[in-house]
Amino acid sequence: MLECSMSVSGLCDLCDRPDVDHGCDRCGRLVCDRHWDETTGLCVECSVEAGKPGERTDPENLPDGVDTYRF
Template sequence: MSVAGLCELCERPDVDHTCDRCGRLVCDRHWDDDTGMCVECGSEVGRPSDRVPSEDMPDGVDTYRF
């Protein structure tokens, strides 16, 4: 999708995407097709392939108790 404006990360004029998480307008260079987010949000959230599998986590880490 082509949108008007400048990339909010590098100020390039060829903006093609809007981040699904933060709403930033970003160019292809700062867009991650796999997550549908800008690279900034992708690095904050972490891509699924970057996350540690739950079987490698110590017991109780993935469990919340209230």
């Protein structure tokens, strides 16, 4: 059986450093350790946009929105 291992090579998409070790699971950027968030598996930019897992609001607790009208 053949084993396939994926290696990441190239420059960091955020700082152009040649030490690329990670690929962002959200946007696909190749990033170095400096721009990688180990806890989320995302680059630092996507990690900030996505927020921390404990900060997310449960959809059941959100307002109904514009599709609910009362007259």
